[in-house]
Amino acid sequence: MQLKTVIFTDMDGTLLDHDTYSFEAAKPALEKLAERKIPVIPTTSKTFAELLDLRLTIGLNGPFIIENGAAIYIPHGFFEQKPAGTTWQDGYWCKTFISTKGYWLKQLDIVKLEFGGEFNHFSNMDISEIQQSTGLNEISAAKAAQRQFGEPVLWKGSEERKREFIKAMTERGANPLEGGRFIHISGDCNKGTALTWFMEEYQRQIGEATQAIALGDGKNDIAMLEAADIAVRIKSEHHQPPVLDKEDNVYTSTLPGPAGWREMLNQLILEN
Secondary structure (H helix, E strand, C coil): CCCEEEEEECCECCCECCCCCCCHHHHHHHHHHHHCCCCEEEECCCCHHHHHHHHHHHCCCCCEEEHHHCEEEEECCCCCCCCCCCEEECCEEEEECCCCCHHHHHHHHHHHHHHHHHEEEHHHCCHHHHHHHHCCCHHHHHHHCCCCCCEEEEECCCHHHHHHHHHHHHHCCCCCEECCCCEEECCCCCHHHHHHHHHHHHHHHHCCCEEEEEEECCHHHHHHHHHCCEEEEEECCCCCCCCCCCCCCEEEEEEEHHHHHHHHHHHHHHCC
């Protein structure tokens, strides 16, 4: 009997095309996963507001992990019992891992004294500026701005100065994560911690051994890929695949974005 599987997927550059945000190439695999009742859990830097509509567009109605592992939202009825350690919030069972973003905005104001015009960040941008830096339309950009736990920083300076900025924020207690476009500043959370918590709760509730397959393309996916039983690095036309310490059960797609997503899930589970 095939081992039960849960899919954890990054969004931008992985399930969604880096430039167009299309998931068209992944649709056949998504449909097969739905038929087999294999959960697909968006695990992303995106916000709660962004995920509400995006999940429906893609055809996903299960749990989702937001803001690089800051919180997990689980629909009522997904589990038979209330998930351990969750509270009822916005129509979902919610497990949070860190405090809200206000503290990090104060810290960014402090480091602006040293790094001045070398970066900008969402709370300092109007919607048109967020649109310009993300390629999102006005409605989507407004949802992207509704962050609860962390703050995306758009770096404008050199690579060397970026490393110094990341060091300065780390010394202030932040856990900076570099995504495809932004440096995400938040507390000590990551996609891997959220994946591990969810898998423990999932196995507790269903009473069966389950494997986690994680797919991602960026540095902020490393913890998720390391925590999964099977790690899939999705090829990017914009940067090198993330470097992992994990050596076993690590795969890299030959195709980028959603085409690579479909390619690897077909290879690993759907065509077996």
